[in-house]
Amino acid sequence: MKSLVEHIAKALVDEPDEVLVTEQQEGDTLSITLYVHPSDVGKVIGKQGRTAKAMRSLVYAAAVPEHKRVRLDIVD
Template identity: 50%
Template structure:
């Protein structure tokens, strides 16, 4: 799932080398922490959060089929 998030985000940003995804797994949930270069946060979030919502939709759909835990994507 980390690879999917990276492949979605890298083409959107000006600093693709700064894209990092960290996974934190707990008994009932998995949280993916996405970090990008400070200048690229606006591009990943998009106007009114539309890009972030689209990324989350893809991640939740893909992960929901594989895991029986709640999936969260945090962008920062």
């Protein structure tokens, strides 16, 4: 899951070296945190949050067999 989020984020941003993804299992919930350079936050979130929503949809779809719940946070 971590590599999927990292791959998508690096394709979207201007500073791909600043992309960091962490994963933490909390019970039946997988928490994924995406850190990007402050100037790239808008690119990852997208207009009206559409890019972030699409990323979350992909992560949820990929996680269904393994995890019951997945959470994706985007941080600058």
